Amino acid sequence: MGPFPIFGDVARSVxxxxxxxxxxxxxxxxxxxxxxxxxxxxxxxxxxxxxLRKGDRIAVLARNRPEVxxxxxxSKAGIAVLPLNWRLSPSELAHPLVDGAxxxxxxxxxxxxxxxxxxxQVSSLRHLIRLGPHPQQGWRDYExxxxxxxxxxxxxxxxxxDLLCLMYTSGTTGRPKGAMLTHGGLLRNCRAAADTMLALxxxxxxxxxxxxxxxxxxxxxxxxxxxxGCTSVILPEFSAAEVLAxxxxxxxxxxxxxxxxxxxxxxxxxxxxxDLSRLRLVYYAAxxxxxxxxxxxxxxxxxxxxxxxxxxxxxxMIAVLTAEDHRNALASPQAAARLAxxxxxxxxxxxxxAPDKDGVGExxxxxxxxxxxxxxxxxxxEAAASDGWLLTGDLGRLDDDGYLTIADRKNDMIVSGxxxxxxxxxxxxxxxxxxxxxxxxxxxxxxxxxxxxxAAVVLKPGCDATADELRLRARERLAGYKCPKSIFVCASLxxxxxxxxxxxxxxxxxxxx
Numbered sequence: 001m002g003p004f005p006i007f008g009d010v011a012r013s014v015x016x017x018x019x020x021x022x023x024x025x026x027x028x029x030x031x032x033x034x035x036x037x038x039x040x041x042x043x044x045x046x047x048x049x050x051x052l053r054k055g056d057r058i059a060v061l062a063r064n065r066p067e068v069x070x071x072x073x074x075s076k077a078g079i080a081v082l083p084l085n086w087r088l089s090p091s092e093l094a095h096p097l098v099d100g101a102x103x104x105x106x107x108x109x110x111x112x113x114x115x116x117x118x119x120x121q122v123s124s125l126r127h128l129i130r131l132g133p134h135p136q137q138g139w140r141d142y143e144x145x146x147x148x149x150x151x152x153x154x155x156x157x158x159x160x161x162d163l164l165c166l167m168y169t170s171g172t173t174g175r176p177k178g179a180m181l182t183h184g185g186l187l188r189n190c191r192a193a194a195d196t197m198l199a200l201x202x203x204x205x206x207x208x209x210x211x212x213x214x215x216x217x218x219x220x221x222x223x224x225x226x227x228x229g230c231t232s233v234i235l236p237e238f239s240a241a242e243v244l245a246x247x248x249x250x251x252x253x254x255x256x257x258x259x260x261x262x263x264x265x266x267x268x269x270x271x272x273x274x275d276l277s278r279l280r281l282v283y284y285a286a287x288x289x290x291x292x293x294x295x296x297x298x299x300x301x302x303x304x305x306x307x308x309x310x311x312x313x314x315x316x317m318i319a320v321l322t323a324e325d326h327r328n329a330l331a332s333p334q335a336a337a338r339l340a341x342x343x344x345x346x347x348x349x350x351x352x353x354a355p356d357k358d359g360v361g362e363x364x365x366x367x368x369x370x371x372x373x374x375x376x377x378x379x380x381x382e383a384a385a386s387d388g389w390l391l392t393g394d395l396g397r398l399d400d401d402g403y404l405t406i407a408d409r410k411n412d413m414i415v416s417g418x419x420x421x422x423x424x425x426x427x428x429x430x431x432x433x434x435x436x437x438x439x440x441x442x443x444x445x446x447x448x449x450x451x452x453x454x455a456a457v458v459l460k461p462g463c464d465a466t467a468d469e470l471r472l473r474a475r476e477r478l479a480g481y482k483c484p485k486s487i488f489v490c491a492s493l494x495x496x497x498x499x500x501x502x503x504x505x506x507x508x509x510x511x512x513x
Contacts, residue, residue: 005160006183008076010190010227011037012153018202018229024066025250026234031066033229038151040073046149047074050127052103054078054156057166059102060213061086061093061111063236067131067142068212069222071106072164075183076154080163082178083213087479090114095175096168097122100375106142109134160184166375167215169313169420178375179313186219188369189316192347194224197307197320198283200254204230205278207246207255209238210418215313216285221256230254240264248275255279258286258418259450263293266300277303281323285309286418290450291339298330310342310406315390316369318350319343319404341403342396352398353386359397360407364389412503414443416451419481423503426484429477430455433470435463438493442503444486444510454513455484456493456506465489486513 004010014023015037023033031039047058052074059082060071072081082100084093086108093114097105101124107115109132116138119125130139165181194200206225210217212234225232233250235242238261246252257265262284265271282297282304289297289308298306305323312318321343328335348367355361370390373381384391395407414421423441430439438458443451459465467487475483494505 004187004227006075006158006162007072007164007187008040008153008158010187010223011040011073011076014227014229021229022231023226024069024232024234026065026236029066036066036070037073039070039146040076041151041153042146042149043070043073044075044077044079044154044156045152046145047079047104047127048077048154048156049149050104052077052079052127054158055163056080056104057082057100057102059084059097059100059105059107061105061107061115062131063108064208064212064217064234065108065131065236066234067106069218069226075158075162075164076156078156078158078162080166082166082168083218085168085211085213085479086111087211087481089477089479090118091477092479094118094121096178097125099175100166100168100178103127104129106131108132109136112136112139158183160187161372163372165215165219167313177377177380179371180373180375181215181219181313182372185316185369185371186223189219189311190224190227192317192369193220193309194228197309197317197322197346198224198254198281200225200228200230202229204228204253204281205251206230206232207235207243207250207252208232209235209243209261210256210258211237214286216256216309216311220285220309220311220317221283225254238264240268241270244268244270244274244276247279251278253278254281254283256283256285259284259289259293260417260448262289262297263448266293266297271300276301279304281305281307283307283309285311286415289339290447294326294339295330298326308343309346310404312392312394314371314384315365315392316348316367316371317346318348318363318365318367318392320346321403338403341399341405343404344402345404350398350404351389352396353389353391355397360395361397363392363394363396363404363406365392366390412442414441414451414453416443416446416449416453416481421453421482426453426455426474426478426482429474429482430457430470430484432477433465433473435459435465435470437461438501440493440501440503440506441484442507444507444513446485449485452485453482454486454488454510456488456490456510458490458493486510488513 019034061084104127168176308321310319352361426441446452494502
């Protein structure tokens, strides 16, 4: 991957080098690198013709499909992309739309009803663009919009420090924050992934099963493969059966999963009869991998190398546990403990802030791949910075050989199935239940999800709601992955002398539940 300063350079360069090669395949559809670049150009021109200008944002609400990648062609006109998590409930989608203030939205037809209901809250939204065959009043057809625009390269002046992507990450306090990701920062992350970490080859065939609204699925997996000239096969969403069938049918050589996905794959009954011999590399990230599951996975895919990446939306790529580290861990009992680490820093500096007696403290990163700050949130931006270093909010330690181990999350964040879940957000939803007096949300170990969301609640006097009833009502307010899988109804919650709920005690109490 070359030293591209802006994303438009990536699309233009790879289109010139691999013009007629398939870039993106999804179901029965496929588009070449030249076609993707032309469609990106048409989108940029079309948005400019609608009146969008450099510095505006366009939101995207769709499951994985080639148009989600094409949407980043808006950046050729200096327009930033605001990817939306399609798994969120309507009330959860409202904040990034209101705060991010997009001028336009591209959405699949099945999300139009939700967006139409939210429109009165989003005063910035002037243009609605539909993906799919079914006309909707007030919505422009995406294909018709592109067909009416030229395929020439836009002439907008775009710079490496310009905003490319505004990606919302949930906070532990208050509402989700928009991480401002620039062309330069994201492309340096892509280069670190494609060249240093993954060593991708032009003949690799990548499988994109991770959500493309995630920084990992798009910018640490699909775009590095795209920039290398690899064909990427896109699945609308993860299905273990579909992934296994696609690996065999399409000759997949490389993919990116979270541990929950890997757990589903290695335990699927179709594994023994599936030809997995061409799969040479699996990159896993987003949450820690239980060592037993990792060993089972490496035995299930014996021809495959495994890599672990640690990073965040705000900090970019931080550390990597290489394929060599994985091989050495299997070959040497002395190196086996390395499987529990996240590897060594990847082209950045890492330090531990205020370590305790065991060397555990907050992980801080110094890198040219970090966000430029939080959108319209100077206080949060300042709180995340320390003398030029970015504070991750994660707790960890570095050993004498430079390997980083994640000890805990400073702010009690739960990672369930690769998705970040923040207790405060779930607690706020639970407190809106008329039967709940007190609520505390925490993570518990889970063999499938790695962690599952759990809640301990105290009911108001005279209320007798069951755990199942509380879960159903919570699901009306929360995305499925955020909804507590276990709710424990208690007479009281343990508290400190200052009145703070002791979640550590709750985790210990319900650890085997």
